[in-house]
Amino acid sequence: MPVSRGPEPLERSLTADQVAWRCPAEWLPFETTAELGDCASAYDQPKAVDAVRLAASLRARGYNVYVAGLPGTGRTSTVRRVLQEVRKKGPVPDDLCYVHNFADPRSPRALRLPAGAGRRLRAALDAAIERFQHGLLALRGSxxxxxxxxxxxxxxxxxxxxxxxxxxxxxxxxxxxxxxxxxxxxxxxxxxxxxxxxxxxxxxxxxxxxxxxxxxxxxxxxxxxxxxxxxxxxxxxxxxxxxxxxxxxxxxxxDRQAAVPAIKEIVGGIREAVGLEEGERPGLDRFLADVENYLLEIFPVLYAQGEAVRTQPGEGTPFSPLDVLRVNLLVDRAEEDGRPLVEEVDPTAPRLCGVVEARRTPEGGLQAGLSSIRPGALHRADGGYLVLNARELLSEEGAWPALRRSMLTNSVTPVSGNASEGPPVLLPEPIPIDVTVVLVGTVGTHDLLHSGDEEFSKLFKVTALFDDRVPLTAEMVYSYACFLARVVKEEDLLPISRDGVARIMEYMVRLADSRHRLSTRFREMLDLAREATWFARERGVGRVEMQDVERALRARRERQGLLSGRIQDAIREGVLKLDLEGTAVGQVNALAVVQTKLERLGYPVRITATVAVGDEGVIDVEREADLSGEIHTKASLILAGYLRSQFARRLPLSVTASICFEQSYGGVEGDSASSAELAALLSALSNQPLRQDLAVTGAVDQHGNVLAVGGINEKIEGFWRACRERGFRGRPGVIIPSSCVAYLQLSPEVVDDIAAGKFRIHPVDSVAELMGLLAGIPFGAPDENGTWPAGSLGDRVSRRLSQMAETLRQFS
Incomplete structure (x- = not known):
C-alpha cells in the first residue's frame, strides 16, 4: 500500500510526569534500610485479615478458612502473623496419649490429659513398674x-x-x-x-x-x-x-490378697503423680482401674514363675507382661504457651493423620505395638490451627479425603503404614480433635473444591480473599520499606539506599497496573532486592543503589525476553511489515499483548481494511478463519453497530468491508484493537490517509466512546521499542483511552524519551478525537437530521456510503 505524507495532526499529549509515578523522597525518610529498626511492616489486607481472625477466634464447627489469592502475595506469611497473635491468647490444649486397651489389645485406647499430665503419667507408670517389681521380689523373699x-x-x-x-x-x-x-x-x-x-x-x-x-x-x-x-x-x-x-x-x-495393699498404693501413687482427682478425667479413671486389675491378675503368675521380669522391650527379646503399662505420649504440651500453630508443608495422609509403623518380624509377618503409633499434623494442631497449601494437599493421593474425613468427624485415626500388605495389625481408637484448618490456595482451586465436593462449603465457611494490590500511600510505602529492611537483615543482603527503595516501589506500582496501587507480590519485590544485591556486590560497593535495581530489572528482561527478542528481530529485519512513518489509507498500527510464563510483552501489529459495494456488512477475517475469540467477535459486531448508529439513519448500509490482522497466524482475543479496526475502516470508507507514526489501542462502544483496555504499559513500550529501532521518525506515539492514564507506569527509558520530545502519549475519549489525531482533520458530528459538517471526515464517510447505497440500488 502506498504511503504518503499527511498534514500535521491536532494533538494533545501527556507530559513525562503524567506517564509514571515517582516515589517522593519524603516518603522514605532514611538514607539506607540499615537505619530502619523494628518498624511496623504490616500488609494492608484488612478484609482478609479480619476473616482469618474471625475464624481463629470463633473456633466454631465448620469455621475453617480458605485463604484465596495469587502466589507470592504474602498469603501464608500474613496468615502466620495473624495466627501467632491470636494463638497466644488461647489456652494450652490437652496432651494426647495412647495407652493399652486391656479389653482389646489390638485397639489402643486414646487418652486426653491436661497439658503436662501426659508426661507425668508416663513417668509415673515407669516408676510403678519398678515399684511393682520390687514388691514382687520382696514378697517372694518373705x-x-x-x-x-x-x-x-x-x-x-x-x-x-x-x-x-x-x-x-x-x-x-x-x-x-x-x-x-x-x-x-x-x-x-x-x-x-x-x-x-x-x-x-x-x-x-x-x-x-x-x-x-x-x-x-x-x-x-x-x-x-x-x-x-x-x-x-x-x-x-x-x-x-x-x-x-x-x-x-x-x-x-x-498371693493376690497379699499384693492388694502394695498395688493399690502403686496405683494411688500414679494418680497422685499425675495430679488429677478421681472424676476429673473419666478416661484416666477407667485406665487406672484397668491397670490395678491387671497388676492383681498377673501378680500371682509372675510370683509363681520365680524369675526376673524384663521391663525394657527390645528387638528379638520376649514380650514382658509389664510392657503394656508403657504410655505413648503422642503430643506433649508441657512446654507450650497458648494454642498450637502447625504448618505442614508435605501434607500426605500419614503426615496429616499419623501412622502405625509396623515392622517385619524374622518370620516375615508384621508386628506393631503401642510405641509404633506416630502423631500427625492434626494431632499436633489439636486445640489450635493447621495451615496447609491447597495445591500440595490435592497433589497427594488420599490426603484430601483423609483431611475431609477428620474434619467431618472431628476426630483423627492414624493410618496403617503397611496398608498394601494386608489388614492393619493395630487399630488405634480415633482421637477427638478440635482444629481450625487454614487452607491457602488460589481462587481457581477454591472453585474446584467448591464445585467438586458438596461438603466443602460446610467445612470452610470463611473465605479470606487476598487482593493482589493495596492502596498507594506514604504509610504503605514506608511499611514496605520496613519489610525490605527486615529481610535484608535476615538474609544478610546489602542495605538498600533511599533511591534504590524508591525504584523498587515504582516497580511494585508497575506490577499493580495502577499509579494508585502497590502490588502485594512480595516474592517479586524480595527477588528484585536479592538480584540487585548481587549486582552491587559485583561493583564492589557496600549498598544497593538505584542503578543496581535497574541492572537487575534489565537483566531479568534479558533472561526472560526470548519471545520479545524474536519479535524485535522480525521488525528489524523487515519480516514483520510495519510502516512507522508517513500516512496510508485503510491501515493502522494496533497494539497486542502476549503473556507467557516468563514475560508479558506488547508489540505492534498492522491492521488493514478494504471496502466495496455490497450488503454483507463488516467481515472480520479472523472470525471467518475461526481465529477469533468470543470477545473479539463481539467487538467486531460493535463496529457494525457503530456504523449503523452514525451513518445509516436515512439509508441502509450498502457496504462489504473486510478487516484483517496482517501477519497474525494465531488466535486473536479481546477488544483492545477495536478502535484501531474502526479507524482503518473509516479511513478506507473516506479514502483519508492515516498517520503511521502513531499506534492505537482501546475498545469502543456503539456510541463512539473509547474505553479502557489492559496491558497498557506493555503495549506502549512495545511500540516504543519498534520506533526506537527505526530512529524515532516523524512524531511517533501511542493513542490510548483517557481512562488508562491512571494505569500508566512506564519504564524510565520511555519516560526519558517522552521528556525529550522523541515519543508521545495521546489520551482520547472518543472516536472523533482518535480520528482527528490519525487523519489530521476534524471528524465532525451529525446534526439531528444526520447531516455531517462539510469537509469533515464524517462527511466523507457519509458521502461514500450514500454513493455505495445508490450504486447497489441501481444494480439490484
Whole structure:
C-alpha cells in the first residue's frame, strides 16, 4: 500500500510526569534500610485479615478458612502473623496419649490429659513398674509369706496323699500296684499287675503264664479286673487334678490378697503423680482401674514363675507382661504457651493423620505395638490451627479425603503404614480433635473444591480473599520499606539506599497496573532486592543503589525476553511489515499483548481494511478463519453497530468491508484493537490517509466512546521499542483511552524519551478525537437530521456510503 505524507495532526499529549509515578523522597525518610529498626511492616489486607481472625477466634464447627489469592502475595506469611497473635491468647490444649486397651489389645485406647499430665503419667507408670517389681521380689523373699503358702499347699497335698493311699490299698488287695510315671514336667499314675512280688505290664501276663510264674486263672482274673480299676483310677486322678487346680487358685488368691495393699498404693501413687482427682478425667479413671486389675491378675503368675521380669522391650527379646503399662505420649504440651500453630508443608495422609509403623518380624509377618503409633499434623494442631497449601494437599493421593474425613468427624485415626500388605495389625481408637484448618490456595482451586465436593462449603465457611494490590500511600510505602529492611537483615543482603527503595516501589506500582496501587507480590519485590544485591556486590560497593535495581530489572528482561527478542528481530529485519512513518489509507498500527510464563510483552501489529459495494456488512477475517475469540467477535459486531448508529439513519448500509490482522497466524482475543479496526475502516470508507507514526489501542462502544483496555504499559513500550529501532521518525506515539492514564507506569527509558520530545502519549475519549489525531482533520458530528459538517471526515464517510447505497440500488 502506498504511503504518503499527511498534514500535521491536532494533538494533545501527556507530559513525562503524567506517564509514571515517582516515589517522593519524603516518603522514605532514611538514607539506607540499615537505619530502619523494628518498624511496623504490616500488609494492608484488612478484609482478609479480619476473616482469618474471625475464624481463629470463633473456633466454631465448620469455621475453617480458605485463604484465596495469587502466589507470592504474602498469603501464608500474613496468615502466620495473624495466627501467632491470636494463638497466644488461647489456652494450652490437652496432651494426647495412647495407652493399652486391656479389653482389646489390638485397639489402643486414646487418652486426653491436661497439658503436662501426659508426661507425668508416663513417668509415673515407669516408676510403678519398678515399684511393682520390687514388691514382687520382696514378697517372694518373705519367709512369712512363703510359710503361709506352704501351709495352704500342705493342706491340699495331704488330701491328695489320702486319695492316693486309699486307692493304692484297694488295688493292692486286687493284686495290682499303683505306679507313678514321670513324663518330663508331667506325672501320672498307672495300674500294673503284681507277679512274683514285682509290678509288670498287662502285656507281660501271657509270658509269665508260659513261664509258670502265675497260673492262667489268676492272669485271667487280673485281666477282668483291670478295666474297672483303670476307670476308678481315672476318677481318682480327676479328683487329684481338681485338688491341684484348687491349690493353684488358693495360692494365687493368697498371693493376690497379699499384693492388694502394695498395688493399690502403686496405683494411688500414679494418680497422685499425675495430679488429677478421681472424676476429673473419666478416661484416666477407667485406665487406672484397668491397670490395678491387671497388676492383681498377673501378680500371682509372675510370683509363681520365680524369675526376673524384663521391663525394657527390645528387638528379638520376649514380650514382658509389664510392657503394656508403657504410655505413648503422642503430643506433649508441657512446654507450650497458648494454642498450637502447625504448618505442614508435605501434607500426605500419614503426615496429616499419623501412622502405625509396623515392622517385619524374622518370620516375615508384621508386628506393631503401642510405641509404633506416630502423631500427625492434626494431632499436633489439636486445640489450635493447621495451615496447609491447597495445591500440595490435592497433589497427594488420599490426603484430601483423609483431611475431609477428620474434619467431618472431628476426630483423627492414624493410618496403617503397611496398608498394601494386608489388614492393619493395630487399630488405634480415633482421637477427638478440635482444629481450625487454614487452607491457602488460589481462587481457581477454591472453585474446584467448591464445585467438586458438596461438603466443602460446610467445612470452610470463611473465605479470606487476598487482593493482589493495596492502596498507594506514604504509610504503605514506608511499611514496605520496613519489610525490605527486615529481610535484608535476615538474609544478610546489602542495605538498600533511599533511591534504590524508591525504584523498587515504582516497580511494585508497575506490577499493580495502577499509579494508585502497590502490588502485594512480595516474592517479586524480595527477588528484585536479592538480584540487585548481587549486582552491587559485583561493583564492589557496600549498598544497593538505584542503578543496581535497574541492572537487575534489565537483566531479568534479558533472561526472560526470548519471545520479545524474536519479535524485535522480525521488525528489524523487515519480516514483520510495519510502516512507522508517513500516512496510508485503510491501515493502522494496533497494539497486542502476549503473556507467557516468563514475560508479558506488547508489540505492534498492522491492521488493514478494504471496502466495496455490497450488503454483507463488516467481515472480520479472523472470525471467518475461526481465529477469533468470543470477545473479539463481539467487538467486531460493535463496529457494525457503530456504523449503523452514525451513518445509516436515512439509508441502509450498502457496504462489504473486510478487516484483517496482517501477519497474525494465531488466535486473536479481546477488544483492545477495536478502535484501531474502526479507524482503518473509516479511513478506507473516506479514502483519508492515516498517520503511521502513531499506534492505537482501546475498545469502543456503539456510541463512539473509547474505553479502557489492559496491558497498557506493555503495549506502549512495545511500540516504543519498534520506533526506537527505526530512529524515532516523524512524531511517533501511542493513542490510548483517557481512562488508562491512571494505569500508566512506564519504564524510565520511555519516560526519558517522552521528556525529550522523541515519543508521545495521546489520551482520547472518543472516536472523533482518535480520528482527528490519525487523519489530521476534524471528524465532525451529525446534526439531528444526520447531516455531517462539510469537509469533515464524517462527511466523507457519509458521502461514500450514500454513493455505495445508490450504486447497489441501481444494480439490484
Amino acid at each position: 519367709q512369712t509369706h512363703r510359710k503361709r503358702r506352704q501351709m495352704i499347699a500342705r493342706r491340699f497335698q495331704q488330701q491328695q496323699s489320702r486319695i492316693i493311699k486309699d486307692f493304692q490299698t484297694e488295688v493292692e488287695k486286687e493284686g495290682f500296684a499303683l505306679v507313678e510315671v514321670n513324663l518330663g514336667n508331667f506325672r501320672r499314675h498307672e495300674l500294673a499287675p503284681v507277679v512274683g512280688g514285682e509290678p509288670v505290664s498287662m502285656g507281660e501276663l501271657d509270658g509269665k503264664v508260659h513261664e509258670g510264674v502265675i497260673p492262667a486263672e489268676e492272669a485271667e482274673r487280673l485281666r477282668r479286673r483291670h478295666p474297672e480299676l483303670a476307670a476308678r483310677l481315672s476318677r481318682e486322678t480327676a479328683k487329684l487334678q481338681a485338688l491341684g487346680r484348687e491349690l493353684e487358685r488358693a495360692v494365687a488368691e493368697f
